[in-house]
Amino acid sequence: MKRVLKVLAGLILLTLGALVAAKIALARPTANDGSPPRGYANTQAMMAAYALKELKLVDLNPHLPEGVAERKDIEYGKVGQRPLLLDLFSPASTPKNVPGLIFIHGGGWKGGKRQDYRVYTTHFAKRGYVAATISYRLVPEAPFPACVEDAKNAVRWMRSNAEALGIDPRRIAVIGGSAGGHLAMMVGYSSGLKELEGQGGYSEVSSSVSAVVNFYGPTDLTTPFALASGLVKALLQGKSYGEAPDLYRSASPITHLHRGAPPTLTFHGTLDEIVPIDQADSLAAKLRSLQVAHEYERMEGWPHTMDASQTVNDYAKIKMEAFLLKHLGPLTP
Numbered sequence: 001m002k003r004v005l006k007v008l009a010g011l012i013l014l015t016l017g018a019l020v021a022a023k024i025a026l027a028r029p030t031a032n033d034g035s036p037p038r039g040y041a042n043t044q045a046m047m048a049a050y051a052l053k054e055l056k057l058v059d060l061n062p063h064l065p066e067g068v069a070e071r072k073d074i075e076y077g078k079v080g081q082r083p084l085l086l087d088l089f090s091p092a093s094t095p096k097n098v099p100g101l102i103f104i105h106g107g108g109w110k111g112g113k114r115q116d117y118r119v120y121t122t123h124f125a126k127r128g129y130v131a132a133t134i135s136y137r138l139v140p141e142a143p144f145p146a147c148v149e150d151a152k153n154a155v156r157w158m159r160s161n162a163e164a165l166g167i168d169p170r171r172i173a174v175i176g177g178s179a180g181g182h183l184a185m186m187v188g189y190s191s192g193l194k195e196l197e198g199q200g201g202y203s204e205v206s207s208s209v210s211a212v213v214n215f216y217g218p219t220d221l222t223t224p225f226a227l228a229s230g231l232v233k234a235l236l237q238g239k240s241y242g243e244a245p246d247l248y249r250s251a252s253p254i255t256h257l258h259r260g261a262p263p264t265l266t267f268h269g270t271l272d273e274i275v276p277i278d279q280a281d282s283l284a285a286k287l288r289s290l291q292v293a294h295e296y297e298r299m300e301g302w303p304h305t306m307d308a309s310q311t312v313n314d315y316a317k318i319k320m321e322a323f324l325l326k327h328l329g330p331l332t333p
Helices: 002-009 016-027 043-051 114-127 146-160 179-189 230-235 245-250 277-289 310-328
Strands: 068-079 082-091 098-104 130-134 167-177 211-215 264-269 294-299
Touching (some): 068 146, 082 114, 082 146, 098 114, 098 179, 098 310, 114 130, 146 167, 146 179, 167 310, 179 211, 211 310, 277 294
Parallel strands (some): 098 130, 167 211
Antiparallel strands (some): 068 082
8 A cells, every 4th residue: 555655646747638537537426325436547547636636545644543442563473583563453441252353464475564554453443343453474584375374373363362352253354455465365265274374373273264355465376467476476485386386376365265265355446457357356256156255346447555545445444344244243242
């Protein structure tokens, strides 16, 4: 998300045609019936809208809402001498048996930070959930499967500390965007695979989850876009697909998808130039074929990290709340 903010803020040159196109697009009424916010004809028109100050971006560092408690730098695991940290947001009044949410930031598995998801953790804590946003080992410090192991470790930590946190250990969801979406799916679909559990702690506890929310994450790393990606190659120990096809398959969430996998909500924009929309299309098709409960928000005219837009972010929060209510149950069961 930070990357989009920087790109948009750095725009200087826009053609007159793009400005006019954006004004025309913005002049059209936006649906107020629960349908997705209107997107753009192309990336240039969206950038023009930003330059015209018609595209509002979210505040990635919102104030802590009244009634929400924040705890920073909690150690949820340790690999050797390397601590794994998270920030936790919860209702100030001690919750009891509420669902727990774990947010996993993006950044191409090599960047990003857990604070990027404060916009979500504060919101959901205000709603009554207990929400954590985690850091995990990045490339080049540790290639795959370290990031998956760390994300699973966070689930085991939350489940192990459920009583103290006021969480129902049966109702934990993982949510992530881009690389974080990939990790959320890996956590959700590969539960029980010992080779992906890691040694960060709480090994006797299950890393299974009850729901997955995927924002524009790559689902199949054996496809042409992934095989041409330097980020994917760096994640996979610098090896090419020809050298390690099994590694590429193991790192692909769609490989592990199975009947009985947790319900999944996916958001993906049709203008995404980083993770192609066909990644989400293929995921939805396989979820459907396996009869796994799922919802697919195929967002017309929006790019990668589209929830940096305030309108998309607001819409996503509404859809996420409805999805979590449906699959995790009410805050007080």
